[in-house]
Amino acid sequence: MRRLFGIAFALILAATAGAGAARAAEGRIALTIFKGGWIIGGSGGSGTLSFNGRRYPLSIGGLSYGLVFGGSKAELVGRVSNIRSASDVAGIYGAAGAGAAIGVGARAIVLRNEKGAVLELSGRQVGLIANLDLSGLAIGLR
Template identity: 80%
Template structure:
């Protein structure tokens, strides 16, 4: 009987916890990223997060290592998901990727940070760059 009562209490606590947990939301994001380098590359830029009708300015910085040659500018827009507050967007996003741009090219990327925020971005990249690298992108709220 005690075991049954304990199981019922555990189930009720679990169900109550599901109702009380914060619901993750989505937002819109726009980023401008400048990237350049020779073997070791760097990136920087800025952006804007729109979450629940408010705009939040973002800063961007990062490093990459591998085959990096040249420089480019990428203007990306998209969706950020699995966030509960604007602070969830801030963090480090890691990626392994390959790409090239001569003049104007398309770019699409999917990233996740340590808080679980997911960025789905697409846009255009302008410049002369070839890359096959591991990179980290840090996004911060200003």
């Protein structure tokens, strides 16, 4: 009897864990980010999240520190995964990276916030910028 109870408990636990993972969904995101600076840089912009048949406006801001020189505009689109509601996209996304763009350049990046939301973005960057920095990007729902 005890063994049967243990097996039933394990099955219920497995079903509950699977249901939580099944509830996580994904959406589409489009961002326009302006970045500029000299040693200390800043970024700002806007975007749109498409999730469960609705569109949510986004605001973007951030700071970077390190070797930052110039200015650029990036237009990025991609997928947002591991979210249960639109508010899961809001948060701080961190990245350490290096890059350069003169004129038009391609960008691709994967970011994760503290809630577990994952952004897989690609697009193009226009401007004159060189960077080797630590960056933080904050995305909020408007």
